[in-house]
Amino acid sequence: MNNRAIAELVFHLGRIASGEGLEEKLTPAQWAVLRYFALANRFSRTPSAFAAFHSTTRGTASQTIKSLETQGYLSRMRSENDKRSVQLVLTEKASGILANDPFESLVRAAEVLPQSIRNQFANTLQRMLGHVAQERGKPPFGTCTSCQHLESCDDNKDEQTPYACGFTREPLTVEELNEVCFNFVSGKPS
Numbered sequence: 001m002n003n004r005a006i007a008e009l010v011f012h013l014g015r016i017a018s019g020e021g022l023e024e025k026l027t028p029a030q031w032a033v034l035r036y037f038a039l040a041n042r043f044s045r046t047p048s049a050f051a052a053f054h055s056t057t058r059g060t061a062s063q064t065i066k067s068l069e070t071q072g073y074l075s076r077m078r079s080e081n082d083k084r085s086v087q088l089v090l091t092e093k094a095s096g097i098l099a100n101d102p103f104e105s106l107v108r109a110a111e112v113l114p115q116s117i118r119n120q121f122a123n124t125l126q127r128m129l130g131h132v133a134q135e136r137g138k139p140p141f142g143t144c145t146s147c148q149h150l151e152s153c154d155d156n157k158d159e160q161t162p163y164a165c166g167f168t169r170e171p172l173t174v175e176e177l178n179e180v181c182f183n184f185v186s187g188k189p190s
């Protein structure tokens with residue numbers, strides 16, 4: 001398969017899952033926001049991180065987020081560690097409609113792949129994303145499992161988790177290792 005055909009397949013996968021068959025009266029941009037906040041880790045649940053992820057302006061991102069807050073799909077929560085910072089979180093109403101999101105068909109398509117293929121595929125897509133992000137001057141985003149900042153803290157018996165983020169200096173739960181992060185730096189193989 002040639003390079004252009006691979007790029008077209010990747011683009012087509014995203015396109016068919018991005019807007020077709022959406023039942024709720026939300027725009028594709030509003031769906032993109034909900035999907036992002038369902039994936040993002042606690043360091044990345046901000047309007048500016050979403051704007052970077054979706055390659056849109058902060059103003060446009062803020063307007064879309066505001067409309068979702070007004071409709072009861074997103075709410076604001078103060079960070080436990082830094083009371084000055086605010087995170088956006090999905091409400092139960094949002095989680096309910098995301099269960100019927102056409103994007104879930106992509107998730108199921110990934111689920112039927114054998115684990116070894118899934119890992120290879122994830123690495124391949126992460127590399128492609130890194131190239132495109134670098135060329136376009138965008139943050140690459142990614143998950144802790146392949147991030148340079150992921151640290152193991154096996155020797156720290158007080159921590160409830162054996163992992164920590166070297167960038168934020170905070171412990172990480174196992175569940176958080178698979179959440180998408182704005183501060184990601186490609187480095188460790190997953």
Ligand code: SF4
Nearest residue numbers: 144147150165181183
């Ligand atoms: S280890 Fe990397 S991906 Fe994980 S929270 Fe830290 S900066 Fe983000």
